[in-house]
Amino acid sequence: MAEDKSEIEHPKSEIKKYKHIFFDLDHTIWDFDKNAEETLHELYEINRLHEIGVPAATVFIETYTRNNHQLWAEYHTGKITKTELRETRFKRTFIELGVHPDILPVAFEDDYVKLCPTKTNLFPHAHETLEYLQSKYTLHLISNGFKEASTLKIGNTNIGKYFDKVIISEVVGINKPDKAIFEHALTVAGAQKHESIMIGDSLEADVYGALNFGMDAIYFNPFNAPKPDDVPMQVNGLRELMGIL
Structure with missing residues (x-):
């Protein structure tokens, strides 16, 4: 059940109430x-x-x-x-x-x-999961992809409707895992660290980038690679997010 999983992720006294979810695009939603x-x-x-x-x-x-x-x-x-x-x-x-x-x-x-x-292949249950999460949170994208390609991917797959802000590193001039792009993303989104969480496939860019910035993160690990001990949360499929967020 979702409640039990949340207690596993955070001690009962520290269960967090997120308001903003930041997603990576390539290898996380768009099946690169x-x-x-x-x-x-x-x-x-x-x-x-x-x-x-x-x-x-x-x-x-x-x-x-x-x-x-x-x-x-x-x-x-x-x-x-x-x-x-x-x-x-x-x-x-x-x-x-x-x-x-x-x-x-x-x-x-x-x-x-x-x-x-x-091309329009997304990871399984992408639309279903994003629609569900959008009903509870404000969703955003932070991508290290290039502007023209990212714009096409988002438009051709009809996922732009789920996201309030789209932050492209090429436009900002800073790549994940630099703390500055996470700071910029929070500013643009009107969000704060304690109410935000990053979801992505790259340990270095997405997970450690967010954690080192002071923001929670979930490791998207569809191929079940070994999870480092210092990575607190992971999912193997997007649909799992519906049970823990």
Whole structure:
């Protein structure tokens, strides 16, 4: 029951009454990996990548996903720029798979950026959960994604109606986990730390970013990765949030 779960999360005397919930977008609501996989399967065929030595779409997707996750982690922490991320992820993937630099598909990144945000796969029960939470709390988004892509993702999936404020790191000029973006988000939302909670898939950007700022956080962990001991709350699916919030 929801009441019992809440008591597990917070001692009975300290059960918190939240007013604002801040969500991450990619990998938390919008299923980035599934949408990217669909996009890359299409682009593999369109660009006839087998003709330049990429053995299979599955191998290409697996290699790209690993490289992309690593580069996004570097972008979160300010080690690389948006331009560097976009210039590197496919080039590194093609070269790793043995494609000669002279025959890399030059428009591949641009085609991917145009197509992927039009995909509409969300994590299971996203609309149901957001509709339920919106009836009890004011919901917001804080995303480290890029403005143009995030706007398309939100619009094409019809999730914008659930969120009062949408904070995009590229617009603000600060990425999670920097405390300044959480401070900015609270100011924009008219919220306070003690009445707010962050939900996201990235331990570093979302969970530790919020916790180090002094705001509660829930780790969205759909693939059941090991949970660090210093992470107080996690869910494996969005629907679980309906039972604890």
